[in-house]
Structure formats: C-alpha cells, structure tokens
Amino acid sequence: MLPQSLRRALRASAVLLLAAAATLVPGAAATAAPAQAAAAGSGWNDFACKPTAAHPRPVVLVHGTFGNSVDNWLGLAPYLVKRGYCVFSLDYGQLPGVPFFHGLGPIAQSAEQLDAYVDRVLAATGAAEADLVGHSQGGMMPRHYLKFLGGADKVNALVGIAPDNHGTTLLGLTRLLPYFPGVGHLLNDKTPGLADQVAGSPFMTRLNAGGDTVPGVRYTVIATRYDEVVTPYRSQYLDGPDVTNVLIQDRCALDLSEHVAIGILDRIAFHEVANALDPARATPVSCASALS
Template identity: 80%
Template sequence: KPSAAHPRPVVLVHGTLGNSVDNWLGLAPYLKVRGYCVFSLDYGQLEGVPFFHGLGPAEKSAGQLRVFVDTVLAATGAAETDLVGHSQGGMMPRYYLKFLGGAAKVNALVGIAPSNHGTDLNGFTELLPYFPGAADLLSKNTPALADQVTGSAFLTKLNTGGDTVPGVKYTVIATKYDEVVTPWRSQYLSGPDVRNVLLQDLCSVDLSEHVAVGLLDRVVFHEVANALDPGRATPTTCLSAFE
C-alpha cells in the first residue's frame, strides 16, 4: 500500500530488450527504501524470446501498460499513479496517455533517456534504404525497433498535434553520452508541464551512457525522486551519488 507521504504508486516501465526485474535492480530498491510503493511490468514479449522484452509493437505494448496500471490502481486503492520509464519505456507510455485514456490515471511521467522522437542510431538507420528488404525485416521481426526509428509511422502518430497531453507532468532526463537514442536532444519534449534535464548539467563529470543512466546512476535516481515529489526536492549534484 502506498504511504501517506507518497500516496501514488510508481510503475516502472523497462526499455527495449529489458524486463521488469533486470532493468530496475538499482532504481526499484532506491525508491522503495525512500517510502515509495513500486511496481514494474513486462511488456512487448515476442513468442520464443525469453527475458528480453519490449520488442513487440509499441502500440500493443501501450495496451499492456493500460491493463497493468488499472491492476495497480485496483490493488492499491490509489486514484493515480506515476510512471518512470527507461528508453522505449519513457516514450511508449505517451501513447497510453494520449490515445488510451492514461492521462486520467497518471500524474507524472519521468523518462530516462526516452526515445521520444526516435533515433537514427548515430546515422545507422539512414543506411536502411540502401539495403533492400532491411527495413521490412526489422519491422517484421522486431516491431518495437522499427517503431523507434526516426520518422516511423508510430512516432509520427504519437507526436502529431503536440508532445504532451493536459494534466500530466513530464520530466525527461538525458545524457549527452547517449549512443542509442541519437541525437540525444531528440529525447526532449515540448509543451506545458515539461522539464527537460541534461545529466551533465547536474554533474558535469558523470559519463553515464544510455544503459547506465537507467540501471546504475544514482545521480539520475535522485533526480527521478525529485520529479516524483517536487515538494520535497533537493538539489541534484555529483554528491547525490552517495546519498
């Protein structure tokens, strides 16, 4: 049950190739020890692929998130939840918020290195047209990867008409050393109730890249806690790694 200090349960949404356990070995206990009621889900499973999830169509994954949030709210008696997602898990919930009624059930979305406007994988995806059938193969076998390529039909639908929906607070935490969601500035959102944060503005010597920011970085974890409870927020610095 959520505590009086933190009345909203937190749902953690893993990234591509992640799962509900491995993606959150750092952040889940960090939040739990600070009094948060924490849940995580598996989504985007492909038949015959164990452990590595977040590969199925992102639209279908958003439907799985909707069901899971409803389950969490029913179990806890809470009226709203907060979502924290890494990579695809920071982007995909926006579809749930925008098209599947999630805005009425979510107070805040915190995206850690989210693929909000897609990725060119440092230019790799721009080579796909030169290899006949490569894009179709990607879409057929790993739909979520295709959905996250810059300019995909999924992202076009998601971002048309604005990045955000009313009533939800958005935080994006990016690292300039991201080698997966590139260029890293594409992670940022535009609109009301948006706060875009660059990790190196908080701690200039933090070299964490795409994976580390979600799995290991306690400076990031501190900023996530600030986003979840802005009324009790304290400055995030390099020393936050030792708190």
C-alpha cells in the same frame, strides 16, 4: 569532449554490471510471474503495499528495449522502495519464443499492456493515480497510453530516462546489442518494436502529431550528453506545458553515464527521478548524489 578511453571504460563497466545482474536473477524474467516474485522479494511488485500520505501514488517502472521487469530496475526500484514508495514493474512487448528480452512487440500493443497493468496496480493500492518512470523505450511508450488510451486520467507524472521521444535510427538501436549478449539474432527476425522506434516511422509520426504532451500530466525527461543510442540527445526532450528537461551533466559535469548506465546504475539520475516524483520535497542534485 569525453576521452574515447573513458567512454570505452564506462561501456565495459556497464556490460559487466549488467552481466552480474543477470547472474543474480538467472531466468527471472523468462515469464512475468517469476519476474514479479523475484522483485517482490526485493521489496517491489508487492501488491499488498499501500501508498502513504507522504507518497500517495504507486510508481510503475517501464523497462526499455531488450529489457525486462527485473534487470532494468535492480538499481532504481530498491532506491525508491527505501524512500517509502510502492513500486511496481511490468514486462511488455514480448515476442513468442523469446524469453528474457522484451520491448520488441508493436508499441501500440505494449501500451495496451501498460494500460492493463496500471489498472491492476491502482485496484490493488486503492490509489486514484499512478506515476510512471520509464527508461529508453519505456520513457516514450507511455506517451501513447496517455494520448490514445485514456491514461492521462490515471497518471499524475511521467518521468523518462533517456527516452526516444522523437525516435532514433536503427543504427542507434543496434548499439544496444553489446549490452545484451546473445540478442543480435533478433534483428534478423520480425521486431516491430524496433521498427516503431525509428525516427519518421508511422508510429512516431502519429505519436508526436499535434504536440508532445497531453493536459493533466507532468513530464520530466532526464538525458545524458553521452547517449549513443538516442541521438542527438536533445531529441529526447519534450515541448509543452508542465515539462522539465534535465541534462544530467548540468547536475554533475563528471557524470559519464551513457544510454544504458543512466537507467541502470546512475544514482545521480535516481535522485533526479525522486525529485520529479515529489517536487514539493525536491533536494539539490549534485555529484554528491552518487553517494546518497
């Protein structure tokens, strides 16, 4: 069992890094256009990018609850761009009058936003299919798109980092609040995106009825045993053909990442994402991947 002192230290580090990220891009996610402009300046959300033979599919990054298209991906997006991918990210689930913090609207409507965004990316890049990588809600919400909106015809792979595939508790979702100072008041307003994620909600029941997956899509789940938001962590796993479930501590027992850090900071998880996007060229993942 991880010592409580180490877990507190990890959480504190994650909060500081998230605060630093917000400082680096002040207000960048207040609207979609400024967010995309900031990202394009860092090498992603460049709609002139054309996929290569080595990486023929664009990658669409799907942020988590309270996240946005920039801050959630300050680590992973440049990591993938450096490796030759065309990388894009969207904002979804916006509430009126709530800038910066997204992923709070009805998840079925968020999936429609993803549908439109993938169409835009495919039209710009000329690719027939995209790969999706999502963190937290962003790893689960695309399953609605794949299952109910025809997304399976446009998507090759879905990689979920700490996804709440079978829901979580409202208490679990409130544990995100320390990482996003100033957002606590939102729990007192109407936030259907939170209600949809509660285990046993009508949305989660419909999403998982009849099986976790749809044919024609490869699924990868990357989880951490120290996840304090989606618990138990094994509830993140999917069951079905073409599914790979990964516990990051099986790759590196020293990895202390919890729910936020595994998506924002963890280069061991990033290496696992790269392997999931290109399994034919996969390389071993270990603690040393943190330095790659």
